[in-house]
Amino acid sequence: MNGMDNNNIFEKNTNGNEPVDSNEPLFGSDTVGVDEITNNSEPVKIDEVPVNNEAAGTGFNSAAGANRSMPGMGAFEPAKSAPFYTENYVKPKKQRNSTLIQMIIVAIMSSVFTAGAIGMYFTVIVPVVQPSAKKAFNKILGKEAEESTSTNSNSNSNTPTTKVVIENASSPVAAIAKKVGPSVVGIRVTPKNEGFGGFFGNISSPTEGSGIIIRSNGYIMTNYHVISNALNGEGKVEVFLPSKKDKPYEAEIISKDYQSELAVIKINETNLPVAPLGDSDKLQVGDIAVAIGNPGGLEFMGSVSSGVISGLNRSVEVRDENGRTKKLMVIQTDASINPGNSGGALVDAEGNVIGINTLKADTMQGFEGIGFAIPINTAKVTADNLIEFKYVKGRPPRLGIMISDVTKEMSEQYNVPMGARVESVEPFSGASKAGIEPDDIITKFNGKKVQSSNDLYDLRKDLKAGDIVDVEIYRYTDRKYMTVKVKLMEDKSTN
DSSP: OOTTOOOOOOOOOOSSSOOOOOSSOGGGOOOOOSSOBSOOOSOOOTTSOSSOTTOOOSOOOOSOOOOEEETTTEEEOOOOOOOEEEOOEEOOOSSHHHHHHHHHHHHHHHHHHHHHHHHHIIIIIHHHHOHHHHHHHHHHTTOOOOOEEESSSOTTOOOOEEEOOOSSOSOHHHHHHHHHGGGEEEEEEEETTTTOOGGGOOOOOOEEEEEEEOSTTSEEEEEHHHHGGGGGGTEEEEEEETTEEEEEEEOEEEEEETTTTEEEEEOSOOSOOOOOBOOGGGOOTTOEEEEEEOTTSGGGTTEEEEEEEEEEEEEEEEEOTTSOEEEEEEEEEOSOOOTTOTTOEEEOTTSOEEEEEEEEEOGGGTOOSOEEEEEHHHHHHHHHHHHHTSSOTTOOOBOSEEEEEEOHHHHHHHTOOOEEEEEEEOTTSHHHHHTOOTTOEEEEETTEEOOSHHHHHHHHTTOOTTOEEEEEEEEGGGTEEEEEEEEOBOOOOOO
16 A cells, blocks of 8 residues: 555455455545544444544535445445434425325314314313313413312302412413514525536435524524535525514535534524524423424524423534534424424524524434434634634644544454544645545554544544654554654634
């Protein structure tokens, strides 16, 4: 293996002898980008900050990993991460009216059934079991008159009466929605090749999501995956304000950050209603949580659902369609989150945004009511950095490589050590200058053992750009270990 040659690989070791060379990349994996984890199967740690810093990539549309080929094995299925997926809504291209009609019919049928069930429950069952409950619900439904209900219908009875009084029975969710709703916008991304097919390739449908206004002069925060189809000029981003739903504003992508799953866009408008931001560090499990966004896309713009904070400091690992993985430290809620909610607001009982709705547990795996939001304290710092510097400052330094994991199973099968396998090296980076090559396996970093890409991230957290560290690598072509010195670089990656 010489220079940047990526043709030598480890052939499947079937006879116990030394592995042989092949004409495929190591493990049959494809190089996707620089400083990116493409096959991280290590379990996440609850107390870690989000994301491996050698892990920038493009696109974050699903948690499904892409199949990768190993020589002699056909398709290689990467280790599965937790079944989480992000919440972009893909706008249907055909039969939209009929689809909408079907949805309306279903909604109406559901409403009729629900209304009938509620009516029967409160007009038939309740008066018999507890007559006072009907009066209480009248109060909640806006019937303000307070009535005394006797436990005996005979006016001449000496049985004392019971008076039901409910103070402030209206739902706080209505006030929360009224306060924050005007600051939650709709976002539509239309790829440039939208509308073409056949000879021109695959048709890309518009996608729709949500965002929140963070500055009155047009700055809007959303999720990275909401606008990922428009990166590098590949599509158009439009913003729809709740007060002007029929007037789309073309938006500029100010910057984005794959690792934190956040982005900032801007429209040319002033005096916009800014979302009040809360303090996610003060949250407690059981606190009220209200999700505001656009589930199902712009047709259901401004939808509101409520629940509670189900968990805090949840560390989840998500995998995109290219097999890249990253970790996010998130808030868990049972407030309903559906496709199109991404980038919308999770709000506390005081009407302050405490999270950016981002992903949910896959219902196809049997999970219900498990949604996740990025804490607003994390999101605010990230957004401020993206606006001022166009990247997030203060992250652990990087080597300038793209890596994937060599798991225990791969190690045994291919007769190589566990570690972080180098898939590509960024030109002129510290790793490149140190002589690190594709297919090298990093086994030690700064004197500490490396068995996964997550290990490599953890070992860099206390270092800074400019530090020079010893990196032990296993080079297959020479069948030996070697140690090189690498000068670390500041991490300014956004993809």
